[in-house]
Amino acid sequence: MEQQRIEVDALGERRLPVDALYGIHSLRGHDNFPYSGETLAQYPAFVKWLAQTKMVIAQVNAQHGKLNAAQCEAVVMACVELAEGHHTAALIVDPLEGSCGTSINMNINEVLTNRALQLMGHQPGEYAFLHPLDHVNYAQSTSDVLLTAAKLALLEELDLLSAAVGHLAASLREKAREFEGILRIGRTCLQDALPMRLSQAVSGYASLAQRMTAALDAHVPALSTTALGATAVGTGLGTYRGYRQTVTSALADLVGRPLTPAEDLFDSAQNMDEFAALSSTVKTTxxxxxxxxxxxxxxxxxxxxxxxEVRLAARQAGSSMMPGKVNPVHAMGLTQSAYFVAGADQSVMLAAAHGQLETNNYMPLIAVSLFKAFGTARRSIAMFDEHCVRPMIAEREVNERNLLTSTAIAPALKEALGYERTAALVTKAVESGGPLIEIVETEGVMSREHLLGLLHRSSQHPDTLPS
Structure with missing residues (x-):
């Protein structure tokens, strides 16, 4: 029979495996919230920054005499191990727990405490030597620690997503150079409209991706502002003079980038608009x-x-019924991922709007939604870039044939022949059922070579033409 230990809280006692690194609060959280079917272990970046934030806090607390040297050393080692991905089996709480994040924080506190107790030569649960609340959680609240760890994890995710969008922009820019000079139809309302070049369309896509990169990067300052020292509502109860500045500075050294204490700690505890704005930008991207x-x-x-007019790389069979059919799977996959991210943004928006009074009850939902959105966005963009954009081939002859057999050449003809004469030629082409270019040639209006030169010139903005 499995050996057990008994732990006690204000609600009574619970039995746990004797060597379990989680404790009674984690167990209650596990039993209360079997919501998503996931655990904290599925969010390693969040766990890493929860552990590293608590590591820095432990070091600062030891410097101020709140932990002794042995306690600090053991807690720091336990934090390092957890941040490196060890002890994940003890992370048993569902991240969508309904306790405002308290169960998440307690799961981390108990795992760190019990692992530190082992490192100190004690057994899990021997909290007289090191306590999950009195020691590991000293000078902290769920509110300020989870907010800080979520921001630091999202900063890393933001760097990765911004880089992926930037790489896509570079790939599109390279394709624009590759496609330079290929004439095509510019379409509006899905109808033939004007002559343009394929490179111009792709250049527009590249500029869009560049703008999205800049929009994402604009969120770095907000994510670099920490709520540490606010504790539960912003009063800093449970901290001490100098704690806020010291711990923020030490954490910045670990992160390797500037971090700033929140100017108004009450604002930082109450309001999740920074996360909502970030989510909206990811969705828009x-x-x-x-x-x-x-x-x-x-x-x-x-x-x-x-x-x-373009050929995308074949990646897999496109049908179980139609032999040889190939689908644009990575283009469709990116679109599907975008809709998923839009759904995650809806969750963030609602959660941010419905926090109550001094804190936001739905911070776990905000964090989970953003982590899922960032991961999905980054991976789908990278695959779209690698397997769709970079190997994309322009079908030059198809582009030019589609243009020359359409009425989209009429606006360019109008510039040379005038509206009335061009309209008459278009009418003849429609009545005969033949391409407009054949009417132009057979009636001796101009040669195909002359028309091609006219189309190339008309596809360029007047500001770019030689004077």
Whole structure:
């Protein structure tokens, strides 16, 4: 029979495996909230920064005599181990727990405490030597620690997502250079409109991705502001003079980037607008890039009976029924991911709006939604870049044939022939059912070479033409 230990809290006692690194508060959280089917172990970046934040706090507390040297050394080692991915089996709390994050914080506190007790030569649960609340959680509250750890984890995620979008922008810019000089139809309302170059369309996509990178990077200052020292509501009860500044400075040294204490600790505890704004930008980025992906789906449609102006790399069979069919899976996958991120943003928005009074009860939902959104966005963008954009091929002949057989050449003809004469030529082409270019050639209006030169010139902005 498994050996057990008994732990006691204000609600009574619970039995745990004798060597369990979690404690009674974690066990109650585990039993109370079997919501998402996940545990904290599925969010390693969050766990890492919870552990490293508590490590820095332990070191500062030891410097101020709140922990003795042996306690500090053991807690620091336990934090390092947890941050490196050890002891994940003891992270038993569902991150969507309904206790404002308290169960998350207690799970981390108890795992760190019990592992530190082992390192000190004691057994898990021997809290007389090191206590999860009186020692490991000293000068902290769930509110300020979870907010800080979430921001630090999201800073890392933001760097990765911004880099992925930046790489996509570079790939699109390279494709724009590769496609320079290829004439195509510019379409509006899905109808033939004006002559332009394929490179111009792709350049627009590249500029969009660059703007999205800048929009993401603009959130770094807000994420670099920490709530440490606020404790539960902003009064700092349970901390001591100089704690807030010292712990923020020490954490900044560990992070390797500037961190700033929140100017108003009550604001930092009450309001989640910074997370809502960040979530909105991630959503906007994904939906903007989904528009690019959907354009590529349209432009690659066919191969025989669609537009077919670009060819995307074949990645897998496209049908269990239709042999040889290949689908634009990474373009469609990015779009699907964008819709997922939009759903996560809705959760963040609602959670941020419905916090009550001095804290936000729904911080766990905000954190989980953002972690899922960032991970999904980053991975889908990277795959779209690698497997869709970079190997994309322009079908030059198809682009030019589609343009020359359409009425989209009429606006360029109008500049040379005038509106009335061009309209008459278009009418003849429509009545005959033949391409407009054949009417232009057979009636001796101009040669194909002359028309191509006219189209190339008309596809350039007047400001870029030689004077």
């Amino acid at each position: 994904m939906l903007a890039l989904a528009k690019v992906a959907n354009d590529l789906v349209l432009l690659s449609s066919g191969p025989q009976d669609g537009i077919g």
